[in-house]
Amino acid sequence: MTNADRNTTAAPLDRSDNRLRDDQSFAGALRAFLDRVRSGDLGMLPVAVGLVVISLVFTALNPVFLAPNNLVNLLFDCATVGVISLGIVCVLMLGEIDLSVGSMSGLASAIVGVLWVNSGVPIVLAIFIALGAGALVGVVYAFLFTRLGMPSFVATLSGLLALLGMQLYLLGSTGSINLPYQSELVRFGQILIMPDWLTYALAVVPGVALVLGGLSTNRQRIAEGLSPIAVRLVVTKAVILTAALVFAGWYLNLGRGLPWMFALFVVLAVVLNYGLTRTKWGRSMFAVGGNREAARRAGINVKRIYLSAFVLCSTLAAAGGILAASRLASSSQQAGTGDVNLNAIAAAVIGGTSLFGGRGSAWSAVLGIIVIQAISNGLTLLNLSSSLRYMITGAVLAIAVIVDSLARRSRVSHGRG
């Protein structure tokens, strides 16, 4: 080996190629970030920009928009469709789609209403049966897709109609079942709020976890002879994150406070995020979405991955439907119809999960649904009819998909997969 090869003999394993730019400093990190954005790896950027623009516009039009209690309501609304959107992230990750999540959520709310209110089945059991129905529908989709080769688009489109039919059949002639107002389920969907101190305590957790995780990774990396990660960057990130969360908690506490239902949604997102980024299952999801045949040749059980995604998606859709029923205190024929489907899909795409598979994150559902609900909430405050709301939401989805395809084209030409 010549000197040029080994001019940095003492450098850690992963820093020995001198073509690699050092992105460990603040300036370096910023440069790396700009590079990523320029090459089409937009991540959460569009959603962040979108949120700022939306807040400015709607606050200018009606100052009530930013009132703490309006935001609390917004978070209540986010949780229902947001949970559905988490499932959509899973199927989009594989480059597939589930168009029946709206109907599935409606069916789940009908199941809970009929079993619990009409037949007197214990509420917990009714909820489990509804979730089980969701899982079963996912199994059917996976079977149609992996065994019979039916495109998920078609399978779930027919599912959309079939599930809606089942929902109407279950609800029968009455068409709607009111859930008791005093029940825990309805209170959970309408009034249960976290105590202030707990909100603040939880606001600190992500930052602390980030720093502790970073330090432990660092210790392990140094022990193994790899270059340390930039602790300063991690700490900065954690400080900014904690400040933002504490501020958000404080602001919500000026009103009613943080809804438990939204907390449940965030917990589900955290779990899904861990699954996608830190487990073998998540790795396989990305691999199958990126290159199905390569994943198969690497020994991954591709059919099982598809099964897991479809089952998760339908089950989460059922969960979202139950949350929606508790939010509205009713199971009705309208539940899950209208824009539920599109909002759930739009949220995931707006948040940065690609329609083309192999790229996405659980957080995209959280941020995306906040954007969607903010638009919907703002338009409602302006007393605009739902016809206009639909048109605007449709346009937002179109813009999100355009951004996604343009970014993908740019990524391909910049070698970022």
Place this chain on the structure above:
Amino acid sequence: MPHTNPASAEPILRLREISKSFGAVSALTEIELDVYAGEVVALVGDNGAGKSTLVNILAGVHQPTTGTIEYLGQQVTLASPSAALGMGIATVFQDLALCENLDVVANLFLGHELSAWRLDEVKMEVRAWALLSELAARIPSVRLPIASLSGGQRQTVAIARSLLLDPKIIMLDEPTAALGVAQTAEVLNLIERVRDRGLGVIVISHNMDEVRAVADRIVVLRLGRNNGVFTADTSHEDLVAAITGAAENSVTRRQKSRAERDGQERPHDQR
């Protein structure tokens, strides 16, 4: 050659009358192939001769239409790539089969990640560097997505991946097609090293010098059929004749006309 004498041992892999047809095309017809431990078998043949098809069958990607495969003395069916990998048959595919959206470490460990429920990224990264340096890889960072690597770098990643699981047989489908001089030499060294460790190696290449430098036996396929087994000291002309199916072929014609153009005597007078 430091390997065990094939004649004295059972082959670890024995293919009998393997045929494979894709619809009307019979890609392979009654192929016979033995691979012994500690031996490098080169598989040569023209484009479309069926080399990759044979490798894909052994990798569990395709199922043979007829024929039997014996592995370690047992008749086996390689129903899926994971079955083949599980038995210790590792493959570097001609199209590499990498996931472009994942980084180098993720691709190396794909399907075999360390600690499934809490991925050990640090251990995987260290192991990745160790594997890659064994191949004299020139990869700036193992955290780059495959999409941003050069063709040769990708090939190195694919080769490194095949070593990960301590296989008994390694199949390399044109492993050096995109490699630089140093990397090709490292791959040839590597082939000899794993051979000396007692592994069976099947290597496909169109480069006859390379084949003769590294192979213990050279198996020629022609139009999906066996067309002879040769040793490393077989002359270039005989190999080319077996591959193209005629003593008088485009390669010899080209050499002939070139020799005449240069006004020199033809090096070999053939028949």
